[in-house]
Amino acid sequence: MRNRPPGALESAAGPGYHQRREAGVKTVRIGNGCGFWGDNLDAPVRLAQAGRLDYLTLEYLAELTMSILAVQKAKDPAAGFATDFLDVLARLKPILIDKPGLKVVTNAGGMNPAGCAAKAAGVLAGTGRRVAAVSGDDLFPRLDELLAAGHPLDHLDTGVPLAAIRDRVVSANAYLGAEPIVRALKLGADVVVTGRVADASLTVGPAAYEFDWAFDDAHRDRLAAGTVAGHLIECGAQVTGGLWVNADDSTRLGEVGYPIAEVAADGSFTITKPDGTGGAVNEETVAEQLLYEVADPARYYTPDVVADFTTVRLRQTERDVVAVTGGTSAGVTDSYKVSIAYRAGYTAAGTLVIAGPGAAEKARRSGTIILEKIRQAGITFEAANVEALGAGDCVPGVVTATADPPEVVLRVAVRDPRKAAVERFTKEFAPLVTSGFAGTTGYTTGRPPVREVFAYWPALIAKSAVTPVVEVV
Numbered sequence: 270m271r272n273r274p275p276g277a278l279e280s281a282a283g284p285g286y287h288q289r290r291e292a293g294v295k296t297v298r299i300g301n302g303c304g305f306w307g308d309n310l311d312a313p314v315r316l317a318q319a320g321r322l323d324y325l326t327l328e329y330l331a332e333l334t335m336s337i338l339a340v341q342k343a344k345d346p347a348a349g350f351a352t353d354f355l356d357v358l359a360r361l362k363p364i365l366i367d368k369p370g371l372k373v374v375t376n377a378g379g380m381n382p383a384g385c386a387a388k389a390a391g392v393l394a395g396t397g398r399r400v401a402a403v404s405g406d407d408l409f410p411r412l413d414e415l416l417a418a419g420h421p422l423d424h425l426d427t428g429v430p431l432a433a434i435r436d437r438v439v440s441a442n443a444y445l446g447a448e449p450i451v452r453a454l455k456l457g458a459d460v461v462v463t464g465r466v467a468d469a470s471l472t473v474g475p476a477a478y479e480f481d482w483a484f485d486d487a488h489r490d491r492l493a494a495g496t497v498a499g500h501l502i503e504c505g506a507q508v509t510g511g512l513w514v515n516a517d518d519s520t521r522l523g524e525v526g527y528p529i530a531e532v533a534a535d536g537s538f539t540i541t542k543p544d545g546t547g548g549a550v551n552e553e554t555v556a557e558q559l560l561y562e563v564a565d566p567a568r569y570y571t572p573d574v575v576a577d578f579t580t581v582r583l584r585q586t587e588r589d590v591v592a593v594t595g596g597t598s599a600g601v602t603d604s605y606k607v608s609i610a611y612r613a614g615y616t617a618a619g620t621l622v623i624a625g626p627g628a629a630e631k632a633r634r635s636g637t638i639i640l641e642k643i644r645q646a647g648i649t650f651e652a653a654n655v656e657a658l659g660a661g662d663c664v665p666g667v668v669t670a671t672a673d674p675p676e677v678v679l680r681v682a683v684r685d686p687r688k689a690a691v692e693r694f695t696k697e698f699a700p701l702v703t704s705g706f707a708g709t710t711g712y713t714t715g716r717p718p719v720r721e722v723f724a725y726w727p728a729l730i731a732k733s734a735v736t737p738v739v740e741v742v
Contacts, residue, residue, distance in 0.1 A: 296538075297479045299472050299498070300529040303327040303375075304505030306334050306351045312505065313357050316527045317364045317371065319543035324475040325361075327354060327375035328468055328503050335465060336610030336723035338379040339409070339440035349381035350388075358392045358460075365459070366396055374450060374471050378402060378462040380440065383740065386462040390742040393460065401458035403449045405737040406465040408441040408607060408730070415734060422607060422728040431728065437612040439723065443605040443730060446572030447492075448484055449737035450474025456741050465608065467571045469499030472530060480534045484573065489598030493576040494536025496569070497596035500576075501540055501558050502528040508540060508558040510548030521547025541590045550589040559583075568599050570606070572732075575599040604729040613724035614651065615691040618682035619698045622711030624675065629660035631706040632679040638705065639681050639697045648690045650683040678711070684722060691719050 300320040302313030306329040317325050329351040342349030354377035365371055378385040386402035393400065408415060412435070416422065422431040422441075431438070442465035451474050453461045461474070473495040482488040482495070501508050506525045510516055526546025532538040540555055542548060559578060563569060566578040580595035623632040636655030643650075656662040659677035661669045683694050695716040702712050 294533065295479075296531050296533050297323045297476060298529055298531045299324045299326060299475055299502070300527060301326045301328060301472070301502040301505055302527050303329060303357075304503065304507065305329065305331055306353060308505055310353065310357060312527045314360050314364070315546075316529075316543065317361055317368075319546070320527075320529050322371055322529065323479070325371060325373050326471040326475075326502070327357065327373065327377060328471060328505075329354065329375065329377045330379060330465060330468075332608050332610065332725050333723065335379065335440050335442055335608060338381075339610065342380045343439070347381075347384055350379040350385035351377040353377075354385065354462075355388055355392055358389055362393060362396065365393070365398060372454070372458075372475070373460045374463075374475060375461070376463045376466055376468075376471060378404070378464045380407060380442075380464065382462050382464040386460075386740075386742045389460055389462055398459040399457050400460045400462065400742045401453035401456060402740050402742065403445065403453055403461060403463035403466065403737060404740070405449070405735060406442045406445045406463075408443055408735070409438070412438065412441055415730070418734070420730050420734055422609065422726075422730065425606075425727040425729060431609070431726065434611045434726065438726075439610050439612060441607060441609045443607050443735045444572055445605070445735070445737050446470045446484075447474035447477055447495075448573070449739050451478045452739045453741070454478040456739065458741060467573070467606075468503040469496045469571055470573055472496075472499030472502060472532075473571075473573050476532045476536075480532075489574055489601065490596075491534075491536040492574040493598040494538070494594075494596040495532065496571050496574055496576040497559070497578065497581055497593060498530040498532055498538045498540075500561075500569070501555060501593070502530050504558065504561065506548060507561065508554055509542045509546075509550055510554055513549060513554045513557065515553065516549070520549055523547060536596070537592070537594045539586065539590050539592050550591055552583045552585055552591060555583055555591045555593070570602060572602075572605055574601055602732075604731055605735055607728040607730050609726035609728060610723045611726055613722040614684055614686040615688045615719055616682065616684040616722050617691050617695050617717045617719045618680060619695060619717035620681075620711065621679045621698060621701060621705075621709055623657075623677055623679050623706065623708055624710065625708035626673070628674055628677045628708065629657040629670065631708065632657040632660070632677045635679050635701055635705050635709065636681045638701065639694075640683075642697050642700075643694055646693060648693060650685045650690065650694070652684040654680075654682045656680045656682075676708075688719060695719060
């Protein structure tokens, strides 16, 4: 694909799925308009308007997001969900009225799916649209009960028992699968609001519902194929040209279209985007996203199925349309992954610009001076890092500077359990403006903020210990 223009055909590989739909072959079009909380607020509306969708998914959650939402809910029991969703839903309301068959599936519920669903129902009041909440993923209130019942929630990588940090835990959520989403749709929900479900399950749920895929051995390969589809679109524009290694001005990323998976009953599907939008869908963009956040491509673990990505085959069928087949099952697990967040001290990071001859070396020495002054005050940190950004330090050992850069950004970061120690560190940047090396500038934004650190603790728990709950508002 490298020598072909974006979207160019590799071969005449037959009709796309939208042509098959017109020929009477049932497919379901699932578009994802949000890859994380903070993604483009216009993308869901544009996708719903132009994508000819059956389902719009909105993926808001990450591990850090869950810890932030947990803290918010601890302060206010009515909070704890992605508030951007309600603004987006208000903008989607006239589209949902105009397109009565369009349904929305989102994990915007975060730590409070019931509260989010109730607010969503209020936004949609008078439209006749039914909202359902999927919960049961929040294990935090049950942690001590689960530990006492023999679920140690050991760290998945180190084997350390959760008891080691139990008193600092702020959230614990199991990654639910697609089955409760299917239940919500069967109950007549038009909008499904979940807590922590696996990202790909937001797509697997609608496909399983539309094609009656059961969560059993007979349908494992189809669930695996649906998982591939969900994984490909879960990060929004990453599969339609965002972060594509060969993107350039002709890719029009300022007008990038968000992805659509058009799925058939056998699990095969295409990846595309709305006509006329920027970005690109080709074998390269799809392959890059396929391998994103994948440890072992032969065993991609989800609550629904273990998918084998090595069996996936990509084929360009039209401009900006890639047909995907394969994605077979490698079995199923008897456990859910659990995402646990715990308090791990405080951090701060500050920057200065260092310009002129020897900028990179002067920047690194300036960082050493900052830390040395802190040591003179009797403080050492649990962790500290000095970088000369622009001289290869951002990805050390991968990209190296070929010449002495005329300017670099000095970035110094520290982490420590003591908030006061980190606050003291933030006061050592300004003095370098007059007592540091020639060419020191860029101190115009005040002292760096001190932020609390939430560390990630992955674990497993038996599926038998978790009960997903579906409620229609």
